[in-house]
Amino acid sequence: MKISFKLDYKDSKTNARLGKVLFNGKEYPTPMFMPVGTQATVKTLSPEEIKEVGSGIILANTYHLWLRPGEDIVQKAGGLHKFMNYDGPILTDSGGYQVFSLAKPKDISEEGVKFKNHLNGDTLFLTPEKSIEIQNKLGSDIAMSFDECPPASASHDYLKQSIERTIRWAARGKKVHNNPNQALFGIIQGGPYEDLRKYSAIETTKLNFDGYSIGGVANDGESKLDMYKAIEYSTPYMPEDKLRYLMGVGDPIDLIEGVIRGVDIFDCVIPTRLARHGHAYTKMGKINLKNNQYKDKFEPIDETCDCYACKSYTKAYIRHLIVENETFGARLLSIHNIRFLVRLMENIRESIQKGTLLEFREEFVQNYYGGKYEVK
RNA sequence: GGGAGGGUAGCGAAGUGGUCAAACGCGGCAGACUGUAAAUCUGUUCCUUCGGGUUCUAUGGUUCAAAUCCAUAUCCUCCCA
Numbered sequence A: 001m002k003i004s005f006k007l008d009y010k011d012s013k014t015n016a017r018l019g020k021v022l023f024n025g026k027e028y029p030t031p032m033f034m035p036v037g038t039q040a041t042v043k044t045l046s047p048e049e050i051k052e053v054g055s056g057i058i059l060a061n062t063y064h065l066w067l068r069p070g071e072d073i074v075q076k077a078g079g080l081h082k083f084m085n086y087d088g089p090i091l092t093d094s095g096g097y098q099v100f101s102l103a104k105p106k107d108i109s110e111e112g113v114k115f116k117n118h119l120n121g122d123t124l125f126l127t128p129e130k131s132i133e134i135q136n137k138l139g140s141d142i143a144m145s146f147d148e149c150p151p152a153s154a155s156h157d158y159l160k161q162s163i164e165r166t167i168r169w170a171a172r173g174k175k176v177h178n179n180p181n182q183a184l185f186g187i188i189q190g191g192p193y194e195d196l197r198k199y200s201a202i203e204t205t206k207l208n209f210d211g212y213s214i215g216g217v218a219n220d221g222e223s224k225l226d227m228y229k230a231i232e233y234s235t236p237y238m239p240e241d242k243l244r245y246l247m248g249v250g251d252p253i254d255l256i257e258g259v260i261r262g263v264d265i266f267d268c269v270i271p272t273r274l275a276r277h278g279h280a281y282t283k284m285g286k287i288n289l290k291n292n293q294y295k296d297k298f299e300p301i302d303e304t305c306d307c308y309a310c311k312s313y314t315k316a317y318i319r320h321l322i323v324e325n326e327t328f329g330a331r332l333l334s335i336h337n338i339r340f341l342v343r344l345m346e347n348i349r350e351s352i353q354k355g356t357l358l359e360f361r362e363e364f365v366q367n368y369y370g371g372k373y374e375v376k
Numbered sequence B: 001g002g003g004a005g006g007g008u009a010g011c012g013a014a015g016u017g018g019u020c021a022a023a024c025g026c027g028g029c030a031g032a033c034u035g036u037a038a039a040u041c042u043g044u045u046c047c048u049u050c051g052g053g054u055u056c057u058a059u060g061g062u063u064c065a066a067a068u069c070c071a072u073a074u075c076c077u078c079c080c081a
Helices: A047-052 A062-067 A071-077 A080-084 A096-101 A128-138 A156-176 A194-205 A224-237 A252-260 A270-276 A308-312 A315-323 A327-354 A357-368
Strands: A004-010 A017-023 A026-030 A032-035 A058-061 A090-093 A113-116 A123-126 A142-144 A183-188 A211-214 A243-246 A265-268 A279-282 A285-288
Touching: A017 A243, A017 A327, A026 A032, A032 A058, A032 A327, A047 A327, A058 A062, A062 A071, A062 A090, A062 A123, A062 A128, A071 A080, A071 A128, A080 A090, A123 A128, A128 A142, A128 A156, A156 A183, A156 A194, A183 A194, A194 A211, A194 A224, A211 A224, A224 A252, A252 A265, A252 A327, A252 A357, A270 A279, A270 A327, A279 A327, A308 A327, A315 A327, A327 A357
Parallel strands: A032 A265, A058 A090, A090 A142, A142 A183, A183 A211, A211 A243, A243 A265
Antiparallel strands: A004 A017, A017 A026, A113 A123, A279 A285
């Protein structure tokens, strides 16, 4: 059964929406945060732990799984769900982000993108058709169109020709996509430019995808202001009855700002990466547990948190694990950080329900930034 | 008792007359991270009122100039008795 989306409610004071993703007889409420599991694993977490923290959809990556173990192996295993023992919904990114992180502009042609394999330097070639074919074999529930994800520094001229090509790539991918059990999403690009976002959104939605995402955001130090503009310039042209996905975001405040601007789902590596680097989200802001001051703090990371790490372990112990580079520390912090974002989304949904989302935002900023948050 | 080598910043270790407050590694202290080339990367680590001050086991000496050369002391390691 193909995954589907139902829009339930629209906030009157903001563009926020409440809805649900329907999959396998289960409902996953939106707005939602999706943890990233690039290599068919949310780093350090078992599928049981992923569910325990309350995550719904998780991400995997086409590029990485194409290289290893190869889409044929995953297919032979019976698809991603069986391969990794996860029965919740899985979204695969198309490899578009790797166009940004691995390829050089000159490696991008109408046909596709030339990559240097980051494992051994081999030259590889990925096309929209190939990306869809791989995602089909991986058996994800949501496949993403293969796009170019340009850097924040890209000029208006470059972006213009880039989004036109990305739209042609989206059409090519859609043409070869024939898996009735897999949704296919289109990706809107255009940097912080109103005309380009509008153009990209209108042309991409004409192709009638199952959902739409806003891409090319939060790259290489793009300002938050530009990110918010990118969302604001895109959503007016995105259909209301389809899932809206802001790719690669992330930061707690950005999740709130994204929802206010009409986004339904988000994904980001940041909670798990920060965890591996010793950082923890708390209501009162992000803390670096590696800091000396936590060495004898025998208290949970966040008194108000209901996660496994906070229920059973202290800052001092987790700090010790992180400092000693023990994987259990990364695991506890990953559980905590994802749980923090999942609870943040729960609170956001509650506030939408109550019509107090903007007040919730103020309260969050007051606590998390000590009131000193300024959009730049 | 005889002989050889050596003592450099928190630790290990380069440096053997000026470009040396002294490479590099570790450890320490911070910072960054937004569709994961990311358990990674960056900064900093003698003192300082940022003018400068005090260092290379100790003391004395040679020299315009010493971590580097000489003398003595001291400690460590190894070898022979």
